[in-house]
Amino acid sequence: MNTYEMSISRLQAAKEHLAGGVASSLRASMKPTPLYAESAKGAHIRDVDGNEYIDYLLAYGPLILGHAHDGLTENVIQAMRNGYTFGLQHDGEIKLANLLAEVLPCAEKVALSGSGTEAVMLALRLSRAFTGKTKIVRFHGHYHGWSDSIFTSFPSSDMSQKASTGEAAKIPPGTFGQSENSLEDIIILPWNDPKALEETLRKHCHEIAAVITEPVMCNSGCIQPLPGYLEQMRKLTEELHIVMIMDEVITGFRLSLGGAHGRFGILPDLVIIGKAMGGGIAISAVAGKAEIMKLVDDGKVSHLGTLNGNCVSTAAAIATITQLSANNGAVYNQMEELFVELAEGIRLLLGKHRIPGIVNQIGPVFHMMFTDALEVNDFDTFNKRDSAKYTHFAELMLEEGVLLRPNGLWYISTAHQKSDIEATLHAIDRALIHL
Template sequence: MIKTDITKSKFEQAKAHLAGGVASSLRASMKPAPLYAESAKGARLRDVDGNEYIDYLLAYGPLILGHAHDGLTESIVKAMRQGYTYGLQHDGEIELADLLTEILPCADKVALSGSGTEAVMLALRLSRAHTGKRKVVRFHGHYHGWSDSIFTSFPSAGLAQNDAGSDGASIVPGTAGQSENSLEDIILLPWNDPKVLEETLRAHAADIAAVISEPVMCNSGCIQPKEGYLELMRQLTTELGIVLILDEVITGFRLSLGGAHGRFGIKPDLVTIGKAMGGGIAISAVAGNAELMKLIDDSTVSHLGTLNGNCVSTAAALATLRELAKDNGSVYEKMEQLFITLASGIRELMKKHNLPGVVNQIGPVFHMMFIDAEEVTDFETFNKKDGAKYAKFAEIMLDEGILIRPNGLWYISTVHGQDEIDQTLQAIDRSLARLN
């Protein structure tokens, strides 16, 4: 049984002056209490009560090299000794921009920013400035950051649980306090429905500046695009003069070095990237074709941010991407094979314990859910999952020494190995027995 006395005490202490007791609202959903970390190395994390965990949370995705990676740490420390940030230009910006345009198929140029939310905001501005149109098509279950102009109700642990209206006529804000007019330019559609997509784009092409989509619906079931769906999206947006934005803040540098669009062979006009790019240091970017990015070149679109492209973040990104690129990106095959093994093992254990469920896995990411369905290939089905049961499972897994997200999304890093997978499957076996 894990100890949580110090963690619970610190949470109470934090609530005195830290709003919500946590620095990001999503973290408050962890049970029995939001965990307080003391240290971490590799695939494992130690909390303030002395409990050790195999970590599949990985800071909600960024830690693709694991915790406290030696090479990444050395690069960050070296950069800091020369200055944290200048408010001026430096070689790291040039090197990172050059590297990103080499490895991302869609990138002629890039613009550096600090978070996924900021990158999405910039991509939308570029799209509207380029087309002279205002409307943006987005999809149920996708997450594109928390800015007022794109954050719609998103049924998931720790976020608003409202129905956003599948016809796009009634769009519910993601949180209280959003401007009443903030979502007027949004058209909200079901994802993976080619008929609805084509009908909507053709009917409203004169008003639509952009379509923004996750290439894989990671946050809501790790659902892959149906065969031909992204290709149709690319074909229609090209034909109708609409900018295609693929939001790869999660999938970028995780599904492959060239992101999901590289893995799938789709070339969007713009892509947003973040999370794994910095290996745990805050950085994001918009990458895209020269025609759109020239709007920043000629100052048509202002791109602002005090810490954009700072020395520490660019050093972290360069170190992370170069590590991932070693041996022709061989770490991707390793991570994927380990997660195929883990996902297959979980499916077998669910059968063993007579618990209906689905594990959707692609590359080094998967979503596990308890649901009475053979498969989950759309957001409507995903919403039928037993979220309360999974949250309880995540709490039991914590007690078994495994750290996972309460919503079902799992990540793996380059430093996880077969020993961690074996120990995790043993812990899952015990946890499922306790869940029953």
């Protein structure tokens, strides 16, 4: 049986001076305790108590090449030897911008930043400046970072706030301490509801600057868009002079080299990318139409950030994208094949143990949930899942040597092998006995 005494001890020590004992509130939800890592390589991670795990958490998504990837590490070290950051321009910025314009179908120009939250803030600012309007349409169950201007309540096993259902006079903030006034420009809609989308956009088009959407609801069940839904969104926003923003912080460089918009063949006005882009090094970007990005060129929209486009982050992104691009992106087929095998294996095991559950999978990402529903295709149904049961399952899986995110979202990396999938399915088989 695994012991977690060293992790528990370190958490108590951390709480003396580190608020919450963790550097991100999201990590506090892990049971039986937030783990402390000692080392990691490839698809495997080791904690300070000596427990080893096959890792499907992958740092909440960025580690698409796995842990401590040799090529990425070498490129980052070489960049650091030349200087971490200059406060001046360097060739890495040019090379990365050119690379992004090459691989992202919608990217005519890009702006580099440090996190997904920062990139969302820039995309919203660009949209308002470009249209001269202020309102932003977003959707229940989508996550666009934690800035006050966009962070609405988001129910899951690792975020404590409760969401309202349907439209409300006052949109509930995502956290205590957040000004409710900051959300006055937000219109929140159910996703995958074509009628609600069209009625709202037509009624309020004179004040809506942008529609921001995740192309797939990865955090909330990996719910895919209904056939024609994103196409409808694209058509309406073009007709009504509203900026369409795809938040691809999760799906960018994960669903394909061109992200979800490349996979689906939809060209938004702006796309936000992060997480997998840097392979574990912090970097994000906004990419899109030159006529919108020109607002940064002209100085009409300020784009600030001391470490934007620093040498280390640009080197990491270039190395990651280069690795993913090799052999015409062959690693995407490899990851997807392994995850299809794992998802199908989990479904069979749920049937074997007579436990109601669903695995929603698209490409190299899926969401596993315990539910009596026959399918989960909307946010309301997703919210009826047994999240407590899944949290317990994730804890059982730690005992079996598999690290999972407590909310049900699984990631895979290019480092995972067929042997990892087989070992994981054996571990799930043993864990399900105890549910």
